[in-house]
Amino acid sequence: MSRDVVSNQFFATLVVPFFKLEDVYMGICLTKHNTNVFHVSNISNTAGPYNYCNYRHLFIMHRVLPQHQKMYERDLINQERSGRVCPVKKPPVRKPTVKH
Numbered sequence: 001m002s003r004d005v006v007s008n009q010f011f012a013t014l015v016v017p018f019f020k021l022e023d024v025y026m027g028i029c030l031t032k033h034n035t036n037v038f039h040v041s042n043i044s045n046t047a048g049p050y051n052y053c054n055y056r057h058l059f060i061m062h063r064v065l066p067q068h069q070k071m072y073e074r075d076l077i078n079q080e081r082s083g084r085v086c087p088v089k090k091p092p093v094r095k096p097t098v099k100h
Contacts, residue, residue: 008033052079053086 012029019025048054050072055061056079061069 005030005033005035008035050075052076052084056080056086 009026009029012032016025016029016032050068052075055072056076061072064072
């Protein structure tokens with residue numbers, strides 16, 4: 001975020017009532033100052049079992065205990081430094097629909 005966006009966010013938090021869904025709250029604060037908001041797929045609202053390849057692109061994880069977050073962060077850094085490569089996931093094959 002640029003400095004002006006951060007400043008606008010701060011002032012928006014003074015008038016927008018806080019609620020627990022911080023990502024949604026931040027989006028509402030951003031729209032208060034006409035900042036463009038777009039969907040990001042790197043947010044997970046479920047915490048499945050930790051796996052480097054599944055967690056390496058996430059930047060928000062809900063329902064993860066703070067001590068686990070620290071453990072995951074250390075592992076992510078160590079795996080990245082070691083040059084760990086994850087298998088490429090292939091998109092699911094869609095079967096054509098037949099119209100009658």
